[in-house]
Amino acid sequence: MRERPSGEELLIIARKVLREELLPLLPAERRYDALMVANAMAIAARQIAFGDAPERREWQDLSDLLGETVQDDGATAASDALGDLYRRLGAKIRSGEADPGTPSHDAVRAFLLDVTVQKLRESAPKILDGAGMEP
Amino acid sequence: MVVELDRTARERLQGFIARAAGAKSCAITALRRLRGGAIQENWYLDTEITGGAFAGSLEAVVRTDAASRIDESLKRAQEFILLKAALAAGVTVPEVLWLCRDPSVLGREFFVMRRVAGAAAGHRLVKDERLRQRSEALVEQLGKELARIHTITSSADGFDFLSLPEPSPALYWIDRFRQYLDHLAIPHPVLEWGLRWLERNAPTEAEIVLCHHDFRTGNYMVDESGLTGILDWEFAGWSDFHEDIGWFCARCWRFGVHDREAGGIGARETFYRAYEKASGRRIDPGAVSYWEVMAHVRWAVIALQQAQRHLSGDEPSLEPALTSHLVPGLELEILQLTGKEN
Numbered sequence A: 001m002r003e004r005p006s007g008e009e010l011l012i013i014a015r016k017v018l019r020e021e022l023l024p025l026l027p028a029e030r031r032y033d034a035l036m037v038a039n040a041m042a043i044a045a046r047q048i049a050f051g052d053a054p055e056r057r058e059w060q061d062l063s064d065l066l067g068e069t070v071q072d073d074g075a076t077a078a079s080d081a082l083g084d085l086y087r088r089l090g091a092k093i094r095s096g097e098a099d100p101g102t103p104s105h106d107a108v109r110a111f112l113l114d115v116t117v118q119k120l121r122e123s124a125p126k127i128l129d130g131a132g133m134e135p
Numbered sequence B: 001m002v003v004e005l006d007r008t009a010r011e012r013l014q015g016f017i018a019r020a021a022g023a024k025s026c027a028i029t030a031l032r033r034l035r036g037g038a039i040q041e042n043w044y045l046d047t048e049i050t051g052g053a054f055a056g057s058l059e060a061v062v063r064t065d066a067a068s069r070i071d072e073s074l075k076r077a078q079e080f081i082l083l084k085a086a087l088a089a090g091v092t093v094p095e096v097l098w099l100c101r102d103p104s105v106l107g108r109e110f111f112v113m114r115r116v117a118g119a120a121a122g123h124r125l126v127k128d129e130r131l132r133q134r135s136e137a138l139v140e141q142l143g144k145e146l147a148r149i150h151t152i153t154s155s156a157d158g159f160d161f162l163s164l165p166e167p168s169p170a171l172y173w174i175d176r177f178r179q180y181l182d183h184l185a186i187p188h189p190v191l192e193w194g195l196r197w198l199e200r201n202a203p204t205e206a207e208i209v210l211c212h213h214d215f216r217t218g219n220y221m222v223d224e225s226g227l228t229g230i231l232d233w234e235f236a237g238w239s240d241f242h243e244d245i246g247w248f249c250a251r252c253w254r255f256g257v258h259d260r261e262a263g264g265i266g267a268r269e270t271f272y273r274a275y276e277k278a279s280g281r282r283i284d285p286g287a288v289s290y291w292e293v294m295a296h297v298r299w300a301v302i303a304l305q306q307a308q309r310h311l312s313g314d315e316p317s318l319e320p321a322l323t324s325h326l327v328p329g330l331e332l333e334i335l336q337l338t339g340k341e342n
Helices: A007-025 A028-050 A053-066 A078-094 A105-123 A125-130 B007-020 B076-088 B135-149 B169-182 B189-200 B241-249 B268-279 B285-311 B318-337
Strands: B025-033 B040-050 B056-065 B096-100 B110-114 B208-211 B220-223 B226-230 B237-240
Touching: A007 A028, A028 A105, A028 B318, A053 A078, A053 A105, A078 A105, A078 B189, A105 A125, A105 B189, A105 B318, A125 B318, B007 B025, B007 B040, B007 B096, B056 B076, B076 B096, B076 B110, B135 B220, B135 B226, B135 B241, B135 B268, B169 B189, B169 B237, B169 B285, B189 B285, B189 B318, B208 B241, B237 B241, B241 B268, B241 B285, B285 B318
Parallel strands: none
Antiparallel strands: B025 B040, B040 B056, B056 B110, B096 B110, B208 B237, B220 B226
């Protein structure tokens, strides 16, 4: 078993030190760099907090959308399986198979919106606030 | 990141300027790298020139390629020609002075231009209270400037480095972006979704002009007197004039001030009116909306290209590394902008 605090907890406290204690000591022209570091730490902490559950869910949803059976043995990384499925979805969209009026149009759009919202929860949750969406 | 030039490079730069200016000598009094410019490096340069037509103090910027650059961007020699043509067309741009194509001076091509006063940083400009009081005048001025840019025609030096977008500006970009996405390790189905929408809705006709292709808040300088210079010409090329208008007004370039649709600065109507009056053209609002969707796709592709500089190991650096995390926000916008058709 790993020791606590976890990687996520360490990132959160380290970021707090950076923002509250170190940032005020920096010359103005280096503030931006420190804010970028803080942002990178926040993204990493949020990704750790979500774990691989979002990608496993994407894997399931995308398999359903493409008419595939998921062979989730619990060990295969979802990100490996997703690459191939995503490429197929991209090809389907590009060839017009998800255009308005096609049977899969609404489901594809709903899926794309779901995965984009999840990416924003990790990369830039403030954008969801601004768009009036649940962060 | 190189933040200083070594002594011999400084001496070579002084020698180059003295020769180019027809001067007896040139002494650098200040030289430092300016922040920003992911693709180009800009160096702040003060010199004292002795003798010749430029005798006296010269406040300048040296512009050269960064260590790694984006394929689409123009070379410095080409940007130099465009800036001269822009100046001749009456566009407010920094005056370009000398081009150096000899790599033995700084290791890369560069040019020297006069430094213009003011600030460019987009996120600060949109929040500047003093600027807010005269933001409509600034937007009007920007509309006029863009109209002037769109009058630039091939100069005596020739724009043969710029090719016409075939079969049309929109379809040209769609093809380019798809080719780029096909090379990435991570697929981007939302960008595919946007590109398919752009393909289905592509305009059938376009009036082709010289587009700046990065005309937006953040790429022009402003001081107390107003606009002092339109910068960053490295993406300029022939296209539908609506493309520059869409890029300027796109939500992703309003720096969070979304109710000011003209670049986060002022009213879209003011910008359109000034552009139409100065150019004599009619803006088709539908065409601008189309190019705003394209703007989000294009910015997402550029962001991915910048992230690639870090991911490839060529230039491990935090700023490009974070750029790919801007993409989901652009993707949300693309889904919302293209979602109105059923």
